Amino acid sequence: MSVLTADAKVRRIIADFPILQRPTSRGKRLVYLDSAATSQKPQVVIDSLVEYYSQYNANIHRGVYEIAERATAAFEKARETVAAFFNAQTQEIIWTRNTTEAINLVSHSWGQQNVRRGDAILVTQLEHHSNLVPWQVLAETTGAELRFIPVDDRGVHVLDNIDALLDGCKLVALSQVSNSLGTIAPLDTIIPRAHAAGALVMVDGAQAAPNMPVDLKALDADFYALSAHKMCGPTGIGVLYGKRELLEAMPPFLTGGDMIRKVEYAKSTYNDLPWKFEAGTSNVADAIAFAVAVEYLNGIGMEWVREHERQLVGYALDRLQTLEERGLSIYGPRDPDRIGDVISFNFGDVHSHDLASILDTEGICVRAGHHCTMPLMEKMGWPATARASFYIYNTEEDIDALVTGIEKAARVFKI
Amino acid sequence: MDDFYRDYILDHYRNPRNFGKLDRVDASAEDLNPLCGDQIRMELKLNNRGQVEDVKFSGKGCAISQASASMLTESIKGKSLSEIAKLPKEAVLENVGIGISPTRMKCAMLGLKVLKSAAIGELAAWPDEN
Ligand SMILES: Cc1ncc(COP(=O)(O)O)c(C=O)c1O
Helix, strand or coil, X not given: CCHHHHCHHHHHHHHCCHHHHCCCCCCCCCEECECCCCCCCCHHHHHHHHHHHXXXXXXXXXXXCHHHHHHHHHHHHHHHHHHHHCCCCHHHEEEECCHHHHHHHXXXXXXXXXXXXXXXXXXXXXXXXXXXXXXXXXXXXXXXXXXXXXXXXXXCECCCCHHHHHCCEEEEEEECECCCCCEECCHHHHHHHHHHCCCEEEEECCCCCCCCCXXXXXXXXXXXXXXXXXXXXXXCCEEEEECHHHHHHCCCCCCCCCCEEEECCCCEEECCCCHHHCCCCCCHHHHHHHHHHHHHHHHHCHHHHHHHHXXXXXXXXXXXHCCHHHCEEEECCCCHHHECCEEEEEXXXXXXXXXXXXXXXXXXXXXXECCCCHHHHHHHCCCCEEEEECCCCCCHHXXXXXXXXXXXXXXXXXX | CHHHCCHHHHHHHXXXXXXXXXXXXCEEEEEEECCCCEEEEEEEEECCCCEEEEEEEEEECCHHHHHHHHHHHCCCCCCEHHHHHCCXXXXXXXXXXXXXXXXXXXXXXXXXXXXXXXXXCCCCCCHHXX
């Protein structure tokens, strides 16, 4: 038995996830290799949701009775927990529905206030549609220019022309980890260079926050977006982090209840941070459960999470390489130190959807398609790819199962 | 689902029939399945009685979408546009029916959807939705 499969820590983690104890309808062990799409949830997170709805469900902030006070306190405590986890100030943590909404908040509120015709917005060729379309819309409505940091054929950022790209640039928006190829962006280089050129930086942390330690103060990004559901939390809750002075200067995004200080018939004044950006009844249960998820990850240790995934990626690359001579193409950086949590590949003339369907018969869940990065697929000339992604509960056995599954696809397709 | 990939399906996937473009096109349509990015274009040439004289399809995608479209093109010569517009989903299922999971059903139906779109001159509904 290999080191990882023997690791008692992983066994204990697996035991925390009820879905991983259930066989598939074909009686197979569930081999979940799609955590980049959404992670599974540990029992403590599920319990937190049940506890909220069965013990203290009430609307927050203005209720004066006991359960409303308990709900308000838990909701605001959740913000503190999440802020501490990412080393941010509590007021800098705005609840959103997900990464996509967090990015839209910035593109609308900050973008409409600060971006003008003749300015440039810089993204990369790797971006998820969620970190591309909002900037396309902003460029279109303001007359700004949308520019791209190129990537090479392994999906690695090419920074040769970065100074020219940053010239006249108001904002750089990029993902810390690519959800299609796993590439880790060189933020240590890009963020200081962008700041020196007078641009702000918005980081799409959807694939980084779940998988590695993120210290927002040290990172020095101006905005950072993430989704709870990719890091053991529930769906429907995400975070926009913004530097306080920037958030304070920004106009509200959505308006209505909860985000106001005083309302008259003709005009209103707005609430303080963070509530200025949280119009309407918040997602109370999920915010509280997200804090439980974050505490769960804290207990495991994000350094450990990163190292575990680095080893899994290394093992997966080694195993998958053995299939290259039979027609497997592996995309992305090929170096576990430069890859977050995903590996993309294609097998011979088997379309990734057919490959995923055959793997599914063995209980193996992988994603197939364009991974919300259609322009990248087009640039690389791939119609689609299959993508395996790893998380805290995955083991070398899961990767062995993947390899066996691909061999089955080879038999089915007579390769 | 692995039962699906029988020899003749793989054959239609790897050697699609009626694949390509027509020199004269009387009716055509194309569409994609946003789930997988499968794309199919269908071109029809009609005789003077309004029946399909020739058909060609082109596109790319998974074995299910491409083999289904290929097999469909083999069964429509001589049909009128109004007959094509009324084709039921069984026109595809009797060729490829076994073991397609619900999400992959759209892949199987894409060719039929595009063919019906060509016949009615506007985008048709998914055949499994009517
Ligand atoms: C890099 C990246 N950005 C943005 C998103 C969008 O996340 P959500 O759908 O939770 O808004 C994802 C999720 O797939 C992602 O991987």
